[in-house]
Amino acid sequence: MTLTEENYLKALHRLSQNEETISVKRIAVLLDIKMPTVNSMVKNLAEKKLIKYEKYKSIELTEKGRKQALLILRKHRLTELFLKDVMGLGWEEVHDIAEQIEHLQSDLFFNRVDEMLGHPQFDPHGEPIPDSHGRLPQLKATPLSLCQSGKKYQLSGVLNNDASFLTYLNSVDLQLGSQIEIITLQEFDKSMAVKLNGKTKTVFSALICQNLLVL
Amino acid sequence: MTLTEENYLKALHRLSQNEETISVKRIAVLLDIKMPTVNSMVKNLAEKKLIKYEKYKSIELTEKGRKQALLILRKHRLTELFLKDVMGLGWEEVHDIAEQIEHLQSDLFFNRVDEMLGHPQFDPHGEPIPDSHGRLPQLKATPLSLCQSGKKYQLSGVLNNDASFLTYLNSVDLQLGSQIEIITLQEFDKSMAVKLNGKTKTVFSALICQNLLVL
DNA sequence: TATTAATGTTAGAATAGTCTAACATTTTTT
DNA sequence: AAAAAATGTTAGACTATTCTAACATTAATA
Numbered sequence: 001m002t003l004t005e006e007n008y009l010k011a012l013h014r015l016s017q018n019e020e021t022i023s024v025k026r027i028a029v030l031l032d033i034k035m036p037t038v039n040s041m042v043k044n045l046a047e048k049k050l051i052k053y054e055k056y057k058s059i060e061l062t063e064k065g066r067k068q069a070l071l072i073l074r075k076h077r078l079t080e081l082f083l084k085d086v087m088g089l090g091w092e093e094v095h096d097i098a099e100q101i102e103h104l105q106s107d108l109f110f111n112r113v114d115e116m117l118g119h120p121q122f123d124p125h126g127e128p129i130p131d132s133h134g135r136l137p138q139l140k141a142t143p144l145s146l147c148q149s150g151k152k153y154q155l156s157g158v159l160n161n162d163a164s165f166l167t168y169l170n171s172v173d174l175q176l177g178s179q180i181e182i183i184t185l186q187e188f189d190k191s192m193a194v195k196l197n198g199k200t201k202t203v204f205s206a207l208i209c210q211n212l213l214v215l
Numbered sequence: 216m217t218l219t220e221e222n223y224l225k226a227l228h229r230l231s232q233n234e235e236t237i238s239v240k241r242i243a244v245l246l247d248i249k250m251p252t253v254n255s256m257v258k259n260l261a262e263k264k265l266i267k268y269e270k271y272k273s274i275e276l277t278e279k280g281r282k283q284a285l286l287i288l289r290k291h292r293l294t295e296l297f298l299k300d301v302m303g304l305g306w307e308e309v310h311d312i313a314e315q316i317e318h319l320q321s322d323l324f325f326n327r328v329d330e331m332l333g334h335p336q337f338d339p340h341g342e343p344i345p346d347s348h349g350r351l352p353q354l355k356a357t358p359l360s361l362c363q364s365g366k367k368y369q370l371s372g373v374l375n376n377d378a379s380f381l382t383y384l385n386s387v388d389l390q391l392g393s394q395i396e397i398i399t400l401q402e403f404d405k406s407m408a409v410k411l412n413g414k415t416k417t418v419f420s421a422l423i424c425q426n427l428l429v430l
Numbered sequence: 431t432a433t434t435a436a437t438g439t440t441a442g443a444a445t446a447g448t449c450t451a452a453c454a455t456t457t458t459t460t
Numbered sequence: 461a462a463a464a465a466a467t468g469t470t471a472g473a474c475t476a477t478t479c480t481a482a483c484a485t486t487a488a489t490a
Contacts (some may be wrong), residue, residue, distance in 0.1 A: 004447065025467060037448055039469060044446090056455065056468065086301075087327050097321045106312045112302050219477065240437055252478055254439060259476090271438065271485065432490090439484065445477085454469065460462085 003103050006072050007031065008041055009050060012061050013069035021058035067134035074130040075110055076102040077123045082113045085161050121176075122157035122213050141213035144192070145206060149185040153214035154178070160211040172202055180214060218318050221287050222246065223256055224265060227276050228284035236273035282349035289345040290325055291317040292338045297328045322347075335391070337372040337428065359407070360424035364400040368429035369393070375426040387417055395429060 001009075011030050015022045024042065028035045046053035050065035061069065079101045083094040104110075111132075114120075121137050122128055128137045141156045155178045158165070169175070174196055181195040190206035204212070216224075226245050230237045239257065243250045261268035265280035276284065294316045298309040319325075326347070329335075336352045337343055343352045356371045370393045373380070384390070389411060398408040398416070405421035419427070 002446075023467075024469090033447095034449065035468070036450080036470080041447080083324075087324075087331065089323065089327060093323060097319070097324050100319045100321070101316070104312070104315050106315070108304065108308060109298075109302075109312050112304060116302065217476075238437075239439090248477095249479065250438065251440080251480080256477080434487100434489075436487070437485080439482100441482080442480090444479075447475090449474075450472090452469100452471085455467080457464100457466070459464070 001068065004041070005045065005048075005050075006068075006103055008038075008045060009061075009065060009069040010072050010076075012045075012051060012059065013066065013073065016061055016066075022060065023058065027059075070130035070134040070136065071132075072102055074132070074134070075104070077127065077129045078110060078113050078117065078120075081117050081120060081123060086116060120157065141215055143210050144180065144182075144204070144212040144214050145190065145209035147182060147214060149182045149192070152179055152181045155180060155212060156215045157213035158211055159213060165208075165211065168208075172196060172200060180212070216283065219256070220260065220263075220265075221283075221318055223253075223260060224276075224280060224284040225287050225291075227260075227266065227274065228281065228288065231276055231281075237275065238273065242274075285345040285349040285351065286347075287317055289347070289349070290319070292342065292344045293325060293328050293332065293335075296332050296335060296338060301331060337391075342372070356428040356430055358425050359395065359397075359419070359427040359429050360405065360421060362397060362429060364397045364407070367394055367396045370395060370427060371430045372428035373426055374428060380423075380426065383423075387411060387415060395427070 008027070008031070011027055012022060015026055015030065019026065024035055024038050027033075027042075028038045031038070042051065042053050042059060045051045045065070049062055050068060052060045052062055076098050079098040080091075080094045083089045083097055084091055089097075114132075120129055122141050128140065130136050137156070143159065144153065147153055155174060155176055157176070158169070174180075179197050181198070183193040183195055183201070185192050190209070192204045192209055193201070194204055195201050223242070223246070226242055227237060230241055230245065234241065239250050239253050242248075242257075243253045246253070257266065257268050257274060260266045260280070264277055265283060267275045267277055291313050294313040295306075295309045298304045298312055299306055304312075329347075335344055337356055343355070345351050358374065359368065362368055370389060370391055372391070373384070389395075394412050396410040396413070398410055400407050405424065407419045407424055408416070409419055410416050
């Protein structure tokens with residue numbers, strides 16, 4: 001696949017998230033490319049079985065096309081995390097660079113990035129990161145702060161990677177997959193009394209709850 | 216500049232290192248591209264004042280072209296070091312990835328890479344890394360074996376990357392930047408008695424001296 | 431030096447990705 | 461429902477990069 005095709009697929013995937021139908025016009029606007037150009041690229045992608053296309057009808061990604069798009073999305077999100085957490089760049093600075101790095105052809109490179117980040121399943125916005133087969137985590141993670149008392153959850157990601165935060169999580173033996181049961185929610189300061197892994201009882205401040213993603 | 220033009224410039228610069236004249240044929244072989252293609256690209260680069268070109272004559276980089284080439288070389292070498300030292304990839308694995316990353320457009324990214332590596336002036340082969348203005352370090356690293364006794368030098372690179380060699384260097388606490396003072400040179404076997412970092416005294420065999428690059 | 435070999439150049443075509451101008455279809459508005 | 465607006469499509473052109481085939485020049489050799 002060419003760089004251009006990859007960008008079209010990414011756009012198609014993004015549009016399919018928001019809208020129910022995908023039009024040539026929408027792609028053209030999103031990519032800042034004229035409609036006839038999009039039209040011919042759409043035909044090209046259809047020939048390659050990456051999208052389903054009939055004249056004047058709405059465009060759809062095929063299973064194959066969706067998988068390709070997710071693999072690019074994976075590279076993009078891993079790269080953003082890497083630039084931010086490993087290289088210390090600001091969240092607002094990483095997007096443009098990731099747009100370029102996401103097109104690199106090197107499993108070796110991205111596997112290492114994935115490894116250095118600890119195989120994250122969610123990016124700092126809570127958006128899921130597809131796995132290396134282009135599969136998404138089935139469930140969508142939510143911040144613990146939005147969860148209900150009395151229920152049990154599993155830790156699936158964090159929205160903060162400060163050393164102090166991660167150290168704290170370690171100190172209460174909380175890891176990806178750990179069970180978190182919300183016992184009570186303090187209305188006043190939004191702090192939560194919780195039971196971890198069916199054993200330890202403790203209290204999470206509102207700030208901690210906002211930074212824990214659970215399923 | 217396009218990616219393709221960058222690759223031609225890089226090739227031109229590389230050829231200008233070894234040969235005194237650069238021919239269309241050499242470029243064609245190096246890049247695995249047919250001669251007529253090279254011919255038209257050469258005309259294109261000449262129009263952009265990146266090279267000097269006259270029919271049937273040898274090709275030369277202009278000052279402008281050389282600077283561009285050095286800036287790409289800088290990005291390549293910094294990237295290789297980054298992949299190796301920060302990401303822990305093997306020296307043999309990094310080249311192909313660096314060939315892709317060197318074309319990224321992001322001063323921010325490369326400045327950060329440079330910073331994380333401590334603004335290195337030489338790569339592990341002792342090859343100089345151009346600065347951000349496309350200038351080469353004035354001094355050229357020389358093998359320790361060609362240096363004079365009684366003088367002090369700084370380790371700036373190695374010509375060998377065998378694990379056994381690098382392990383040895385670690386064992387005597389020798390790193391890039393370490394000071395090496397030559398106390399005496401044994402005429403017979405060309406071994407050297409040296410003082411490292413102003414402290415440790417030891418003896419380097421001729422083979423070791425040949426593989427240490429110093430300033 | 432005359433011939434052959436190597437190298438260089440030109441001409442013309444192919445592909446990918448882009449465009450504008452013109453025309454077609456669908457959707458919205460009156 | 462008719463007219464207008466929005467959207468979609470086709471046709472044809474342009475640039476960048478590549479190729480092959482044919483021809484030109486320079487270098488090497490007999």
